[in-house]
Amino acid sequence: MKTRLLLFFGLIMAQSLFAQQRTCGVHEATQAILNDPTQSAIYLENKARFEEEYQRVLSNLNRNGNVTNAANAITRIPVAVHYTTSSASLATATSGTNLSLRNCLIALAQTQINILNADYNATNADLNLWTNSQTGSSQFFPGVGIGDMDIQFEIATQNHPLGSGLAEGQPAVTFGYNFGAGQNRDANWTGYFNIVVRSLSGGILGFSPLGPPLNGFGVTIDNNYFSSGTGCSGTGSGSVIPTAPFNRGRTLTHEFGHFFNLDHTFDGCDGANCASSGDSVCDTPQTDTETYECPAADATFSTCTGEQVLTMNYMDYVDDACMYMFTTGQATRMTAWLNTVRSQIRPNALSDNSFVKNNFKIYPNPNKGTFTIEFKELLTDYSVEVFDITGRVVFENNYNENADLSQNVVLQNTTRGVYFVNVKTGNTIVTNKIIVE
Structure with missing residues (x-):
């Protein structure tokens, strides 16, 4: 009996530990596009244009030593947030519990946008874990710089899609809207950076296609790992409660990295050209093994190259508290993707500020x-x-x-x-x- 009890509790502990590990479905989401002949053709054409732009940006970088976006200015990104499992009645609530929940969810969405802006512009407070002259982890990675995208995510406020139920001036936050009939693309929301918040199964925290066109695709986040703070308590699956250790909004930072055409930093190390193998970024040390939890900055080494692994990068699998930077090489790659899709961004969704x-x-x-x-x-x-x-x-x-x-x-x-x-x-x-x- 004692042996059975030990096996039982061992199984429970193993399941608990598994549930606390970051997982995402980027490759499955990308394969779903490739399985659709129409979307596959659009995706592959977009990818070919990206590769040309990436080489152009790299060439410019080699000449002048820095990278900027095509407009050489802050790029404003229109965002729409879709709480698909919340009650649709929240959208028209004027008083009581429903109004309070709706306002809470809108504020929670803005909190997540604030986190994205900090992370993508290298203004996050925990970046000092990298930059501190005495204890910063940058000392273990000479030659690796911090990536800064010069972008501003904003929840859209005007010219909403027909049928969205949103009035002019309201934030693009929907409740109970069946985004894409359960799929990861909704043509009504073309030109937006869509965030779909819903309950996911199989231990997946979120997923995004790898560098999709902006013809309605979105990033999907489990409602337990969206945003930060105390969250919003509703009925059943309508609740959105950020859950430790993934309660600092970094799941969306990670998944938007995929949306910006970044792969995992542990995508492999076959010894080929770093610009075309692994994650195709040369200043992220190559490895083929993901990292979990919160290791010390100098504690993890690549199983195939022996060099130290950049575990604190947003594109690894560590806990939210232990990921805090993109590299300049990753910013270069994301800038090339942004340049590629810039003309696809809905131009009139944001107010003139x-x-x-x-x-x-x-x-x-x-x-x-x-x-x-x-x-x-x-x-x-x-x-x-x-x-x-x-x-x-x-x-x-x-x-x-x-x-x-x-x-x-x-x-x-x-x-x-x-x-x-x-x-x-x-x-x-x-x-x-x-x-x-």
């Missing part, structure tokens, strides 16, 4: 937790939201019938670090980074 962006400043920055927002021209109605790197809101206030060109903001009980300030007016949201010393 140029007025607000060009007409206010925040000072001092860095500061001690007290700063001023100053406008060149009067804004009568706007709101200010300040959140930390985990997406936790630390300050929020509405300024209605405002008659001042400046507002002082005092953050209470904040620690040192990077924070983000959202200034919202009408359908416009502009995000600025501040540093609290």
